[in-house]
Amino acid sequence: MHHARSHVAGRWYESAGLTRQPIFSPATGQSIGEVELIDAAGLDAALASAAEGFEVWRRKTGYERAALMREAVAILRSRKGDIARLMTLEQGKPLADAAGEIATSADNIEWMAEEATRAYGRLLVPRTTGIAQTVRREPIGPVAAFCPWNFPALTPARKIAGALAAGCSLILKPSEETPLTAAEVVRAFLDAGLPPHVLNLVYGAPRQVSEHLIGAEAIRKISFTGSTAVGKQLLGLAAQGVKRATMELGGHAPVIVFDDVDPVQAARQAVAAKFRNAGQVCTSPTRFYVQRGIYARFVDAFAEAASTLRVGDGLSPDTQMGPLANERRLEAMVSLTAATRADGGRLVCGGTPLEGAGYFFPPTVFADVPDSARIMNEEPFGPIVPIAPFDQVDEAIRRANRLPYGLAAYAMTRSLSRASLASEALEAGMVCINHFTVSTPSSPFGGVKESGYGSEGGVEGLDAYLVTKSVTQRST
Numbered sequence: 001m002h003h004a005r006s007h008v009a010g011r012w013y014e015s016a017g018l019t020r021q022p023i024f025s026p027a028t029g030q031s032i033g034e035v036e037l038i039d040a041a042g043l044d045a046a047l048a049s050a051a052e053g054f055e056v057w058r059r060k061t062g063y064e065r066a067a068l069m070r071e072a073v074a075i076l077r078s079r080k081g082d083i084a085r086l087m088t089l090e091q092g093k094p095l096a097d098a099a100g101e102i103a104t105s106a107d108n109i110e111w112m113a114e115e116a117t118r119a120y121g122r123l124l125v126p127r128t129t130g131i132a133q134t135v136r137r138e139p140i141g142p143v144a145a146f147c148p149w150n151f152p153a154l155t156p157a158r159k160i161a162g163a164l165a166a167g168c169s170l171i172l173k174p175s176e177e178t179p180l181t182a183a184e185v186v187r188a189f190l191d192a193g194l195p196p197h198v199l200n201l202v203y204g205a206p207r208q209v210s211e212h213l214i215g216a217e218a219i220r221k222i223s224f225t226g227s228t229a230v231g232k233q234l235l236g237l238a239a240q241g242v243k244r245a246t247m248e249l250g251g252h253a254p255v256i257v258f259d260d261v262d263p264v265q266a267a268r269q270a271v272a273a274k275f276r277n278a279g280q281v282c283t284s285p286t287r288f289y290v291q292r293g294i295y296a297r298f299v300d301a302f303a304e305a306a307s308t309l310r311v312g313d314g315l316s317p318d319t320q321m322g323p324l325a326n327e328r329r330l331e332a333m334v335s336l337t338a339a340t341r342a343d344g345g346r347l348v349c350g351g352t353p354l355e356g357a358g359y360f361f362p363p364t365v366f367a368d369v370p371d372s373a374r375i376m377n378e379e380p381f382g383p384i385v386p387i388a389p390f391d392q393v394d395e396a397i398r399r400a401n402r403l404p405y406g407l408a409a410y411a412m413t414r415s416l417s418r419a420s421l422a423s424e425a426l427e428a429g430m431v432c433i434n435h436f437t438v439s440t441p442s443s444p445f446g447g448v449k450e451s452g453y454g455s456e457g458g459v460e461g462l463d464a465y466l467v468t469k470s471v472t473q474r475s476t
């Protein structure tokens with residue numbers, strides 16, 4: 001049985017009477033261990049620790065911070081196989097995808113370590129002789145970072161990387177549903193020799209933890225990845241203390257497929273992207289608008305590729321799509337399938353949970369889904385996809401932009417002018433044309449509208465943890 005506990009002020013946190021919560025394997029529905037939920041005294045200790053850690057870490061040079069981060073990267077890479085197994089066990093994704101996530105997490109930390117040496121300020125041209133004017137970039141202070149369960153390594157890794165590179169300390173609250181992977185990411189930094197107090201790890205009752213931490217004076221910035229509904233609550237708390245926030249919230253990414261592409265090839269490419277992590281990805285391509293001339297062939301090819309995906313336990317080597325991460329998502333898929341039928345969608349494949357233990361739902365494709373359907377308005381966050389035809393280019397763009405979300409958006413076309421139009425007109429933080437890899441360590445990851453603000457990754461991801469100080473000095 002696995003056991004997860006918080007790591008506070010340089011120690012694995014222990015206290016009498018802590019509540020324990022089971023950790024479930026989504027492939028079996030059985031408990032695989034327990035996570036201990038921190039108490040208020042533990043949170044206070046984490047806050048005091050983060051304040052102390054900030055004083056230590058901000059004084060390190062960018063080169064010292066980078067060296068430590070690179071050491072953690074080497075450790076993560078050397079433990080990739082073991083951590084990937086834990087991730088598959090607690091989250092469900094296929095083992096190869098879990099290993100890929102650890103590799104990507106390491107790449108992100110490595111890239112940000114390099115940026116730690118490039119947090120440049122500016123030297124201004126003064127208007128008066130004898131005045132020196134500089135603009136400095138300084139770490140914002142202790143950070144509270146909240147992560148969800150769909151990418152149990154990558155989301156913590158991105159937040160830790162940006163904060164540490166900038167010189168901030170942090171308190172990380174991963175999801176209590178996938179605590180084992182996040183603990184291993186933190187352990188890599190501890191084993192690399194990160195000074196105590198710089199990185200604290202807490203598991204607890206989410207609302208209690210976020211209210212306690214965001215309300216505390218020590219915390220200067222919050223970073224949250226999760227649903228728009230929870231993001232709004234946390235922003236409200238942050239506003240009370242005028243705290244900076246990076247919000248990576250939900251999405252409902254449109255995909256415009258123009259009639260100049262090969263529908264079969266486009267559908268196969270889209271299927272691989274859509275069902276990654278069983279569709280539980282905030283940038284997942286989730287609403288397909290396909291131009292009428294290729295619509296029928298696209299729907300057929302999409303359903304064929306989707307229905308041949310091998311669904312099973314992520315630990316089995318031939319599995320291409322694992323279970324949903326928790327029972328709530330399975331229930332959500334059942335409800336969304338019924339709603340899409342009632343809303344006029346035509347079921348082409350899937351639609352019924354798989355028999356037996358675990359939270360398995362098959363790739364499910366609906367065609368002819370009207371924009372009024374619930375699924376065209378609510379992020380599915382699972383392996384269900386609605387497809388609808390369109391006629392005019394302007395119409396497709398308008399329908400793509402009609403939701404309050406704006407995280408990722410996709411277009412498929414061989415026409416340069418259509419590609420340019422889509423890049424310009426799609427309201428999203430990330431636009432991807434003719435492929436589905438929205439994010440790399442050097443690209444800013446973030447959304448517009450109710451998908452949030454601020455970026456992780458890229459130079460923007462370092463900037464997110466820095467404040468600007470203008471200094472003007474007269475020589476005596």
Ligand code: NAD
Nearest residue numbers: 147148149175206207210226227230248249250282379381
């Ligand atoms: P949820 O809204 O209850 O929780 C989303 C995440 O926020 C979870 O990790 C949860 O532990 C955390 N959370 C909840 N309340 C919190 C609080 N008060 N303070 C701090 N953290 C809190 O939903 P869920 O059932 O876990 O997931 C369902 C929905 O969440 C999905 O439909 C999807 O829209 C969204 N989601 C988005 C992402 C993303 O990457 N943007 C990731 C996971 C879930």
